Amino acid sequence: MDIKNISLGILLFCLFSFPKNSYGQQLQSQIELKTTKGNGVYNAVVDINGTGDYTSIQGAINAAPAGNTTPWLIFVKRGDYKEVVVIPKEKTFIHLIGQDKNTTVIHYKLNVQALPMKDSKWYQNDKAAWKFSVHNPKAKVYKLPGEVVTINAENFYAENISFINDWGVEKQNGPQALAISTQADRIAFNNCIFRSFQDTWMTSLKGLNDRLYATNCWIEGAVDYFYGGGNAYVEKSTFYNVRSGSVIVAPSHKEGTKWGYVFDHCIIDGNSAAADGKLKMGRPWHDRPIAIYLYTVMKIPVSKEGWTDMGTIPSIFADYKSVDANGNPINTSQRKTIFKDRNGKEGISKAKLTNEEAAKYTYSNVVKGDDNWDPRLLMNALPKPSVTHIGETLSWKALSGAKGYIVFCNNVIIGFTQTTIFTLAQYSNNLNYQICGVNKNGSLGLKSEISR
Numbered sequence: 001m002d003i004k005n006i007s008l009g010i011l012l013f014c015l016f017s018f019p020k021n022s023y024g025q026q027l028q029s030q031i032e033l034k035t036t037k038g039n040g041v042y043n044a045v046v047d048i049n050g051t052g053d054y055t056s057i058q059g060a061i062n063a064a065p066a067g068n069t070t071p072w073l074i075f076v077k078r079g080d081y082k083e084v085v086v087i088p089k090e091k092t093f094i095h096l097i098g099q100d101k102n103t104t105v106i107h108y109k110l111n112v113q114a115l116p117m118k119d120s121k122w123y124q125n126d127k128a129a130w131k132f133s134v135h136n137p138k139a140k141v142y143k144l145p146g147e148v149v150t151i152n153a154e155n156f157y158a159e160n161i162s163f164i165n166d167w168g169v170e171k172q173n174g175p176q177a178l179a180i181s182t183q184a185d186r187i188a189f190n191n192c193i194f195r196s197f198q199d200t201w202m203t204s205l206k207g208l209n210d211r212l213y214a215t216n217c218w219i220e221g222a223v224d225y226f227y228g229g230g231n232a233y234v235e236k237s238t239f240y241n242v243r244s245g246s247v248i249v250a251p252s253h254k255e256g257t258k259w260g261y262v263f264d265h266c267i268i269d270g271n272s273a274a275a276d277g278k279l280k281m282g283r284p285w286h287d288r289p290i291a292i293y294l295y296t297v298m299k300i301p302v303s304k305e306g307w308t309d310m311g312t313i314p315s316i317f318a319d320y321k322s323v324d325a326n327g328n329p330i331n332t333s334q335r336k337t338i339f340k341d342r343n344g345k346e347g348i349s350k351a352k353l354t355n356e357e358a359a360k361y362t363y364s365n366v367v368k369g370d371d372n373w374d375p376r377l378l379m380n381a382l383p384k385p386s387v388t389h390i391g392e393t394l395s396w397k398a399l400s401g402a403k404g405y406i407v408f409c410n411n412v413i414i415g416f417t418q419t420t421i422f423t424l425a426q427y428s429n430n431l432n433y434q435i436c437g438v439n440k441n442g443s444l445g446l447k448s449e450i451s452r
Contacts, residue, residue, distance in 0.1 A: 041404030098160035109166035147178030168196030188375035203228035224250035241270030249282035251289035260290025313347030382437035382445030
């Protein structure tokens with residue numbers, strides 16, 4: 001990479017102003033205000049501080065071409081992105097790559113409270129919520145979508161981002177306050193955080209068999225906080241409950257939905273209030289819902305019945321080979337099998353799976369479908385580059401499958417490059433440099449680190 005792509009001032013400041021390991025927020029912000037753009041590694045870079053192509057995520061989405069058939073890569077630098085984001089149906093193949101899930105945050109304070117009724121026992125809470133309701137003509141959020149992030153386009157992928165509804169997190173109360181709504185087929189997430197209280201994440205109600213895949217994620221809430229339809233395969237993720245009597249899922253699967261909700265090797269956890277034994281894995285919202293938990297680690301106790309009533313009779317509500325925090329098998333003999341619908345009519349639901357039945361709920365069956373969609377390939381992390389530092393030059397061996405590389409100075413991005421050589425403006429013994437590869441889908445690889 002040519003030296004003209006990096007400001008001399010960045011490196012001079014970085015090299016001489018702060019000693020190693022005394023790196024503070026002031027230094028971070030000053031470096032980030034001068035860093036480079038995507039240099040062909042990403043189609044667009046978002047930075048709220050103005051160093052990228054856009055200062056908002058929605059701005060980058062708006063500028064992306066419609067009808068993509070290959071990934072359109074958008075990198076989002078760490079930052080506090082207070083905005084509502086909508087990815088319309090025509091903006092297919094958007095890949096939204098965050099720098100770090102804890103510091104790359106999309107959030108907004110809104111809910112869908114209806115006009116409060118004075119004779120309601122919830123009037124005071126409803127009145128407070130009304131100030132932030134998308135239905136309130138006097139509210140700042142009037143006519144905004146009912147969720148912080150809406151995804152209506154197919155082949156969306158995100159990693160290393162937090163999606164937060166501030167109303168739910170701050171108030172720890174209803175009404176419905178979505179962090180995200182995913183309403184299309186072939187949507188995937190890796191290493192993301194989703195937080196609210198009521199109805200954190202709505203899955204697709206548009207397509208019977210729209211597929212959603214999530215792995216290594218944190219999903220937080222209290223009331224029906226993963227709900228909707230379609231086929232969702234969530235693995236190696238944590239469902240974190242934040243109140244007594246929390247209910248995790250509220251599915252609505254119409255006849256013809258093949259798999260429903262499948263949670264594989266996930267964790268059920270929560271705060272002290274949620275650990276009182278009243279937690280429910282789910283309740284049936286509409287139609288003939290399916291929810292299956294496979295090999296779940298229940299770090300806090302789930303009620304012995306496991307499930308509760310809502311509005312219909314589920315097709316299958318089952319957990320298979322669940323264990324407690326110490327790895328001991330959970331006794332599921334008292335799981336609920338008889339449900340009442342909203343009219344009081346009773347029906348029977350399947351609550352246990354045989355080994356043969358459980359073996360059918362695989363990633364390949366649920367996710368790949370007829371078109372062999374394989375989102376795990378999107379997130380294959382490239383290995384650490386082998387880096388050398390001689391004088392003013394960083395160099396490394398090319399990684400197979402790399403679209404490019406990101407260069408960091410003390411974990412602050414100082415450049416993107418498609419070459420394997422990065423020239424520094426100055427040289428110092430007081431800095432840490434990191435290099436990570438970026439695969440063709442935009443996903444970040446493992447960082448190598450060199451201290452000189």
